[in-house]
Structure formats: structure tokens, C-alpha cells
Amino acid sequence: xxxxxxxxxxxxxxxxxxxxxxxxxxxxxxxxxxxxxxxxxxxxxxxxxxxxxxxxxxxxxxxxxxxxxxxxxxxxxxxxxxxxxxxxxxxxxxxxxxxxxxxxxxxxxxxxxxxxxxxxxxxxxxxxxxxxxxxxxxxxxxxxxxxxxxxxxxxxxxxxxxxxxxxxxxxxxxxxxxxxxxxxxxxxxxxxxxxxxxxxxxxxxxxxxxxxxxxxxxxxxxxxxxxxxxxxxxxxxxxxxxxxxxxxxxxxxxxxxxxxxxxxxxxxxxxxxxxxxxxxxxxxxxxxxxxxxxxxxxxxxxxxxxxxxxxxxxxxxxxxxxxxxxxxx
Amino acid sequence: xxxxxxxxxxxxxxxxxxxxxxxxxxxxxxxxxxxxxxxxxxxxxxxxxxxxxxxxxxxxxxxxxxxxxxxxxxxxxxxxxxxxxxxxxxxxxxxxxxxxxxxxxxxxxxxxxxxxxxxxxxxxxxxxxxxxxxxxxxxxxxxxxxxxxxxxxxxxxxxxxxxxxxxxxxxxxxxxxxxxxxxxxxxxxxxxxxxxxxxxxxxxxxxxxxxxxxxxxxxxxxxxxxxxxxxxxxxxxxxxxxxxxxxxxxxxxxxxxxxxxxxxxxxxxxxxxxxxxxxxxxxxxxxxxxxxxxxxxxxxxxxxxxxxxxxxxxxxxxxxxxxxxxxxxxxxxxxxxxxxxxxxxxxxxxxxxxxxxxxxxxxxxxxxxxxxxxxxxxxxxxxxxxxxxxxxxxxxxxxxxxxxxxxxxxxxxxxxxxxxxxxxxxxxxxxxxxxxxxxxxxxxxxxxxxxxxxxxxxxxxxxxxxxxxxxxxxxxxxxxxxxxxxxxxxxxxxxxxxxxxxxxxxxxxxxxxxxxxxxxxxxxxxxxxxxxxxxxxxxxxxxxxxxxxxxxxxxxxxxxxxxxxxxxxxxxxxxxxxxxxxxxxxxxxxxxxxxxxxxxxxxxxxxxxxxxxxxxxxxxxxxxxxx
Numbered sequence: 001x002x003x004x005x006x007x008x009x010x011x012x013x014x015x016x017x018x019x020x021x022x023x024x025x026x027x028x029x030x031x032x033x034x035x036x037x038x039x040x041x042x043x044x045x046x047x048x049x050x051x052x053x054x055x056x057x058x059x060x061x062x063x064x065x066x067x068x069x070x071x072x073x074x075x076x077x078x079x080x081x082x083x084x085x086x087x088x089x090x091x092x093x094x095x096x097x098x099x100x101x102x103x104x105x106x107x108x109x110x111x112x113x114x115x116x117x118x119x120x121x122x123x124x125x126x127x128x129x130x131x132x133x134x135x136x137x138x139x140x141x142x143x144x145x146x147x148x149x150x151x152x153x154x155x156x157x158x159x160x161x162x163x164x165x166x167x168x169x170x171x172x173x174x175x176x177x178x179x180x181x182x183x184x185x186x187x188x189x190x191x192x193x194x195x196x197x198x199x200x201x202x203x204x205x206x207x208x209x210x211x212x213x214x215x216x217x218x219x220x221x222x223x224x225x226x227x228x229x230x231x232x233x234x235x236x237x238x239x240x241x242x243x244x245x246x247x248x249x250x251x252x253x254x255x256x257x258x259x260x261x262x263x264x265x266x267x268x269x270x271x272x273x274x275x276x277x278x279x280x281x282x283x284x285x286x287x288x289x290x291x292x293x294x295x296x297x298x299x300x301x302x303x304x305x306x307x308x309x310x311x312x313x314x315x316x317x318x319x320x321x322x323x324x325x326x327x328x329x
Numbered sequence: 330x331x332x333x334x335x336x337x338x339x340x341x342x343x344x345x346x347x348x349x350x351x352x353x354x355x356x357x358x359x360x361x362x363x364x365x366x367x368x369x370x371x372x373x374x375x376x377x378x379x380x381x382x383x384x385x386x387x388x389x390x391x392x393x394x395x396x397x398x399x400x401x402x403x404x405x406x407x408x409x410x411x412x413x414x415x416x417x418x419x420x421x422x423x424x425x426x427x428x429x430x431x432x433x434x435x436x437x438x439x440x441x442x443x444x445x446x447x448x449x450x451x452x453x454x455x456x457x458x459x460x461x462x463x464x465x466x467x468x469x470x471x472x473x474x475x476x477x478x479x480x481x482x483x484x485x486x487x488x489x490x491x492x493x494x495x496x497x498x499x500x501x502x503x504x505x506x507x508x509x510x511x512x513x514x515x516x517x518x519x520x521x522x523x524x525x526x527x528x529x530x531x532x533x534x535x536x537x538x539x540x541x542x543x544x545x546x547x548x549x550x551x552x553x554x555x556x557x558x559x560x561x562x563x564x565x566x567x568x569x570x571x572x573x574x575x576x577x578x579x580x581x582x583x584x585x586x587x588x589x590x591x592x593x594x595x596x597x598x599x600x601x602x603x604x605x606x607x608x609x610x611x612x613x614x615x616x617x618x619x620x621x622x623x624x625x626x627x628x629x630x631x632x633x634x635x636x637x638x639x640x641x642x643x644x645x646x647x648x649x650x651x652x653x654x655x656x657x658x659x660x661x662x663x664x665x666x667x668x669x670x671x672x673x674x675x676x677x678x679x680x681x682x683x684x685x686x687x688x689x690x691x692x693x694x695x696x697x698x699x700x701x702x703x704x705x706x707x708x709x710x711x712x713x714x715x716x717x718x719x720x721x722x723x724x725x726x727x728x729x730x731x732x733x734x735x736x737x738x739x740x741x742x743x744x745x746x747x748x749x750x751x752x753x754x755x756x757x758x759x760x761x762x763x764x765x766x767x768x769x770x771x772x773x774x775x776x777x778x779x780x781x782x783x784x785x786x787x788x789x790x791x792x793x794x795x796x797x798x799x800x801x802x803x804x805x806x807x808x809x810x811x812x813x814x815x816x817x818x819x820x821x822x823x824x825x826x827x828x829x830x831x832x833x834x835x836x837x838x839x840x841x842x843x844x845x846x847x848x849x850x851x852x853x854x855x856x857x858x859x860x861x862x863x864x865x866x867x868x869x870x871x872x873x874x875x876x877x878x879x880x881x882x883x884x885x886x887x888x889x890x891x892x893x894x895x896x897x898x899x900x901x902x903x904x905x906x907x908x909x910x911x912x913x914x915x916x917x918x919x920x921x922x923x924x925x926x927x928x929x930x931x932x933x934x935x936x937x938x939x940x941x942x943x944x945x946x947x948x949x950x951x952x953x954x955x956x
Contacts, residue, residue: 071474161484162478162484164479164480164481166496168485168496168555169481169484171554171555172489172493174485174488174489191571191573191574191577192555192557192571193555193571193572193573193592195589265569266569267569267578269574
């Protein structure tokens, strides 16, 4: 190596040091927090990767990612100013807004509903209509809105059983059908020894009930007062997701790091499946370029069902609710 | 000898012998060892498979018995309460505490009534007693956040109407332990009144399972009806992995199939590639009856087969030892065989080197090699005799050859002095050459160097000899080419006899010779011009019948034979030659008649010759006709 080479090397090392030290010293980072919907899992891989790859830092942010869990409602955390940003389903956000919480949708992340009902083939249930009079495990609150709307549309009446996080009642045949997410419970069944061809799924998106799920929300005040921070956060997060879809193993490592630290009962195979599913759900319809866009049709559809089910008295308009913080300037 | 194009062997006899014998023995030994190894392995595997399955079954049964001791109190209490009902919270608390105290294997017990079944204005009613680190505690599970009617331990048995073991879970409220709960529903007239539960500490159970000594390097494990590990070879598997997630991670469909058989309550033994140790192993599994779990034991194949492997190893050692001894024996034998062969080879080499007196000694007679040595020695003796004989004959041959050589030398030397005609006669019959005179038709040529006498006075003797040799040797070749026999040399002249079966031919030969000599002389004259006076050669030829053969001259010194043609033809030839001057060629009438159509002749008219009565016509040869 020549002298120039050595100099270049030294310069590179210095630059690296400077980059590492600069955020701590020279430029103060803006501290923000994100409330997740659930415990650490690949459903949030993009946020982890944005943090681990320093994308937030580069955007001038220091982000605290707070895991959720039973009893933690992200939008309530947001409403009570305990976090700056929160992840939530669109339906949940619309209900909250109709209750008077001034929150805005910064970006719609999951474009396609992952919600489904599962039944065992040997139960004799072939169509959704066959669920008439059967025990159906349903998650409560707005998670129940799409199935209830569907049952109402089909004119059937099911024996609703309040479903918790476990698929045990379904596996032990205590219920005939259960609610599942494509990226989570559906695969948990597989990991409980149920083969794919032993069950039938009723996919709500395919039943005309595509409720967009995970979206990023903040309060109107925050969006008005600090739009640049909101935009920086959303864009860095989306960049994290784009990287996660390309470098899945890297993203998986970020996920497992948090899963293991939290001593959660999960395994890499499951998280890998989840990440793969998230890619399909995020890029459905919009690809990777328009990631974040909220389809007006979906908004209309969710409003309709929520009004019909009595969750909200009247539809929420896009104006004032949809803040397209994801758009590139 | 590779004379037949055979490839040479790359090993000597000794090495070959040892290798062949030893490899043969080794193959037999290996085959025997393998057969015994396979049979023993097979037998051992069969018996250990049975043993392994027995172990799995007995452990599963033992586990089922222990869990039965946990579930029985709950079931009994539920049945009792189905009849008597629950009167008060105090009664509920007392019942669960008493049952807990009476059943040391139970970690905690709960009584939970169906919503609004205790009273229409009270949704939840429950009592829970458990063993805390501080001792037995009694509490309730009525918190709205917990909402027990939606918990699986309540929900599932209530929906199914029968007792159910829950999936294991971490109880974070109580002792922070991994537990599983048995729930027995209280059912009256088809209506669920509530459930009674009993918890078991799975941490303790897991430790027991792990401590189960199976085989060296083996382990036991327990999975739930969902395939989740309750206890296993590694702690991090417990509650994180199921046998199915492991199969997915390892991309091992066989493992998944095994898991499905296990959670369906089957039992059996399978050979697997152990995902933990990555070794071949045997896995036996049996259901934990009444709970729906499955118990498995894994034994690495090499541990199972350790005794067989030991046996085989010993066999191999013995075989190797035997082979070594065998090798020594074979070597001794082969050395005994090859040593005489080496001696014979050495002897043969010496023999080939010419030492015919060499004999091979020290080889004991009586066997094939002894015979060979005897044959060799006899052969050497015979060979010696033959060679001696040959030598003698060779000497004789050499002597004869020497004589022949001498004779040839003599012949060569003599032939220079013997005319060709004589040689021809001797060659015809060397034993007894017919040298007697015969009447033969010949041409006789006389050649005379003109002025020889005068010239010999003018030049000195040395130069004279040089000239004679120079001229004479110049036309000697022509004479021989034309089959002439030089008969006489007389200082300045030559007599040459030409013979042929065809009387015309020898006449032509004679004239040709004369012409050739004439032109040769002219050439030599030209070469020597300036140094010596030119020489002219006069020639006379005559043909006819003469007496040709040897003439014997008896003298004082001995007898001398000479070969010549005598008669008038010869005399006339000499006289015709004497007529010729200035290098002319004269021929007699007979010759002229024979060669007239070949040569340009001109008559010089009839001449009178000495001692000849009649004049004869003499012709001069001018040259070849048409030349």
C-alpha cells in the first residue's frame, strides 16, 4: 500500500469515527417513541432494521421502540401522550378518531388484510355460510368488525366465542372456527403439527372485507407542529422496511435479537415466515415505491362496515385524517 | 526377457507371495468380522429398540400416573361440587386449600364458576390456592383485566364439557413457573357450572425428564399435544420450539411426520438423524395417556452399538495380530523357496558370463528345486564339454581358413601371370585341368612398338620403363575388355590371343582391340608431347585354326609351362604385323573375310611372307564402318 493508500485509509477511519461520534456530540438527536401493537416479532422488522442500521440516526432521530402486549392499546398510549407515534389498524384508528381523539394517518403500511378464519376440513365446513350456528372464536373489539359484517352480509348467525391469543381452543376442537392472522396464527397452526391441507381458510380480503391493518399514527398537534420530524420518522421507517424486504436474514437477526432479549416463546422459523408474509402485505397493490399510501377505496370500505356495525356514527373523511407523511418531497 | 512384449512384473516373488497370501487371509478375516458385526449389530439393535420402546412406554406411563395424581383431586372436587354446589367464597377457599394440602404434587388449585352462575348480579366467582415461596396462599382470579372466562383453562373444558390439560404456560402472577393446568368442568344437566383446576409445576417435571439416564449421549424429551417441547436436551427448546418448528428450521419433513405421529398418541421406534447431535440415533416414543403429551427417548446408534463395536474392534486386533504372524511364517517359507532360486540365478549369470566351471552347491536335493539345481549342474557340465569341442573345431576351421587365405593370395598373385584362358580351363576342372593342346579357331594379334630399339638407346632405362608401362597399361584394359589373352611380351611387342565360340566374334574383338590400342596410343602421345618423341604401334592380326594349350619346356632349373597358340596362323600374324609401319593395322585374308562387313578395309595386295610358299592378300584396317 502506497502512502496515498495509507492516507486514504486513515481518512476513512477518521470519517468513520466522526460519523459515530457526531450524533452524540455535535448534533442533538430528536427523541421520539413508537408504540408497537404487540410483543417483538417480525411484524415490526422494518422498524428494528431502521434502528439497527442507523437510519433513524441519519434522519436526526433517536427512536425508542416500545413493544406492546396484552393490555396495551397503542392509540390510547398516543391519546394520553405517552408516545409520539403508534401503530394501529385503520379500523381502530377510525373508531378512536370518531371518539374525538385527533389522530392522523401518517402512512398506511399493511395494504392487505391478513385476517382470516380457519376451519378444519374434517369439520364439514366448506363455506363461510356453513359457520351458521357453529362456535367461532373471534377477537374482540374492532377485530370482530370484518367477520361480523361478513356474517351479517351472508345472513348467518354464529356462536361467538371470545378468542384470546392462543389457538389451543381451536386445536382442541373447543371451537369450530378461529380467527387467525396469515403471518402469525396461521403459521402457528403449522408449527403445532397441522398440515396446510388439513384446514380451510376464509380470507377476509378475498371476501370483500379488505381492512388495511398496520398504519402509522400520530396526533394532529404533532403533525402540525413538527411535520419534519414526522416525515423524517416515516421515511426512515419505510426505508428500514425496504431494506428488510431485501436483506431478510439481516432483518431476521434484528428480530431475533429482540425476541431473545425479551425471552419470548418464539422461534426463527416462525419469524422468517412472518417477515415473508409482511413483505406481501406491505407491497400489495403499491409495490415498494408507493409504500405508505392509503387507498381511498379501502378507507371508504372500512368506514362503511364500521358505520353499519355501529362502531362509528358516521364515516371519517380523508381530509384532516390522512397526512401523507410518506410522500417524497 | 521382454522379447514377447510382456509387461514386466512390478513386484518380486517374495513381495508378491506375501501380499497375495496376506490379502487373501485379510479378506477372509474381514468378511468374517463383518458378518459377525452385522449379525451382532442387528441382534443388539433389535433388542435395544425393544428396550428403548419399553423405556419410553414405562416413562410415559409413570408420567401419566403422576399427572393423574394431579388431575384426580380436581376431577373429584368437580364431581362433588356438581352435586352439592358452591355455597360461599369461604367454602370455596377452604375446599381448594384443603385439597392442595392433601395433594403435594399439585402446585395450585382453582375453583371458578361460570359467569353469573353464583348470582345474577355477579359475573365472576373464583378461588385460587397455590404454593408461593412464602407458603400456601389463597386468592381469587376475579380481576377484570384477567377475565378468567376467556382464559383457555376455563374456556376449553367449559366448551368441551370434559377435563382438559392446558398447554404449558408461564404463570407470571404466581410463582413465575412453567406450569400446566388440568381443568375439570362441573356439568349439571348439560350445563357447565364452572371448572375446578389443578396446576402442575413443569419445571420440576422437566428436570426429572432430563435427569433420566437413557444411554450415553442420549436424552429424553417431552412434547405437548401441539408438539411444543416441555422438556428436552436443551433448555432453549422448551416453550420456544415445537418439534414442527424444528423440522421447519431443519427443513426435515421426516421429523414433521414423526411429530404428527407422536401428537396423535402413537408409539414406536424410528431411526433418525438426531437434530441435536447430528448423529444417527434411535428414537422411541410413547404417549402420556390421559394428557395427550408424548414422551420420547433418543439413543445414539453408536452408543447402542458400543458393545458390538468393541467386539468388532477386538476382532480386528486379533485379525491384525494373526496377519502379522502369518506374514512372518509366509516370509520364512518364501525365503526358503526363493534363496535356491537366487543361487540358481546367480549361477546362470556366471554361466552366461562364461564361467563354465561354475556349479551351484548347497541346495538340498529331494524336491523340485533340488532337481532344478541338479539339472543345472548337469547342463553346465554338458555345456562345458560342448564348448570345449566347439573350441577344438573352431581351431581347425581357423587353420583351414588360414590355408585358404594363403592359397587365395597365391592364386591372386599367380593369376597375374596366368592367362585368362588357362584360368578358365583350371576353373572348369580345378582338380585336373586339361592343359593339353587343342585345335581351336583363334585370332592372333601382334603388336609392335615401332622404333623401340632406337628409343631405348635415346632415353635412359628409368624413362624407358615408364614409357612402356604408360603405353602398355593404357591399352591393357582394352585387351581384357575384348577378351584377349596376352600371351607373350617381348620387350617391344605383345602377342594376344582372342578366342570365342563364334569365329567372327573373336576376329571382331581382335580388330576392335587393334583400333582401340591405336587411338589410346595417339592420346598418350598427345599427353607426353614435348617430353618424349611420339611412339607408333604397328599391329598385325590373323585368324584361323591353331593349336592352343600349354607347352612344356624342360630345363636344368626345372620345368616351365607356357600357354600359347602355335601354328601357321600365329606365324603369319607375326609376319603381317612386321609389314605394318607408322602405326598401321594389317590383317590377314581370313580375318578380313570375317570382319569385312564391320570395318573399313583396304587391300594392300598379295604379299610374300617369310617361309610361306604362296603370297597372301593383306588388308589395312581404316576404321569402323560408318563411323
